[in-house]
């Protein structure tokens with residue numbers, strides 16, 4: 001056997017060879033075979049590690065180049081608006097007002113985003129606020145320095161989209177910033193969440209967000225921006241938060257592809273993916289489900305939650321810079337990074353541990 005000869009030429013193995021001759025010849029052969037198997041396994045692992053490392057480096061470099069090309073294309077188009085393809089349905093004439101349209105503005109993150117826009121966004125004439133609770137929207141409107149337009153609408157109702165469209169037409173508005181923040185989550189497994197709750201999640205998080213976006217696009221121009229509020233849940237499947245995570249994954253992928261579609265129009269789409277925020281109404285609403293005694297508190301704690309103020313500030317900064325994805329905080333950034341590297345099985349296994357802590 002060739003490999004045995006080559007191994008016995010190594011000095012330490014030669015010493016073992018002597019021992020074997022003297023005392024335990026059979027044991028020596030077993031040891032040698034185990035050693036060879038381990039060595040082959042080690043060689044395969046080393047090869048795999050260096051191969052995967054090289055592939056990772058190549059993709060990281062390619063991604064960085066693509067990001068640079070994308071940013072270059074945005075800046076080129078900025079200098080030469082006339083060379084731009086315009087949207088075929090774009091309304092004629094100069095818009096009378098440039099607005100920020102925010103859904104889910106009556107509480108939590110949406111409210112904080114409206115306040116941020118009110119303080120920091122330039123060239124916005126009016127802020128349009130959408131949600132169901134009129135009193136909350138009115139209270140926010142009176143706290144803003146900009147002119148406001150309150151639209152108390154249930155976005156799960158298809159009529160609401162038509163109302164938004166007719167309001168945009170009526171006021172000949174240009175949507176300078178569109179933020180789809182209205183969202184709903186329900187914690188629990190397939191037994192704990194009713195079909196109505198499941199449908200409402202998909203209707204609000206996906207269908208209404210897409211419909212509002214498509215409705216607003218004819219009223220947007222070069223340099224305008226869209227922010228879709230997704231979640232860090234978009235990065236992986238989450239058992240016991242399944243439909244919500246899947247709905248946010250849909251919105252995340254929709255936002256990423258829409259950004260490419262809108263590159264010629266130079267409208268930047270940012271998919272914002274925050275981690276838990278405990279200072280909003282989201283978690284109490286998410287926990288309020290039909291209780292199944294066998295599945296009490298499927299997600300027990302929400303450690304290291306972020307503040308909605310900080311999240312809103314980071315999201316708006318990322319949008320102003322034209323980023324494709326905003327992970328507003330350290331935990332969602334780490335999650336995004338590992339979700340790219342790790343297999344789904346490993347991520348779901350970690351989540352299984354985390355949700356029980």
Ligand SMILES: NC(=O)c1ccc[n+]([C@@H]2O[C@H](COP(=O)([O-])OP(=O)(O)OC[C@H]3O[C@@H](n4cnc5c(N)ncnc54)[C@H](OP(=O)(O)O)[C@@H]3O)[C@@H](O)[C@H]2O)c1
Pocket residue numbers: 103104105106107108109110130131132133134136153154155156180181182183184185204229230231232273274275276277278280281282283285
């Ligand atoms: N909090 C978190 O841990 C967290 C983490 C990641 C992502 N997010 C996402 O962030 C977004 C904002 O959540 P939040 O934390 O600010 O929760 P929130 O305080 O519950 O806000 C949800 C907003 O959506 C509106 N809304 C709910 N159903 C609606 C409907 N049928 N039609 C119109 N508006 C509706 C609510 O207003 P009305 O009730 O007045 O209609 C409210 O303004 C959501 O998309 C959520 O998925 C939250």
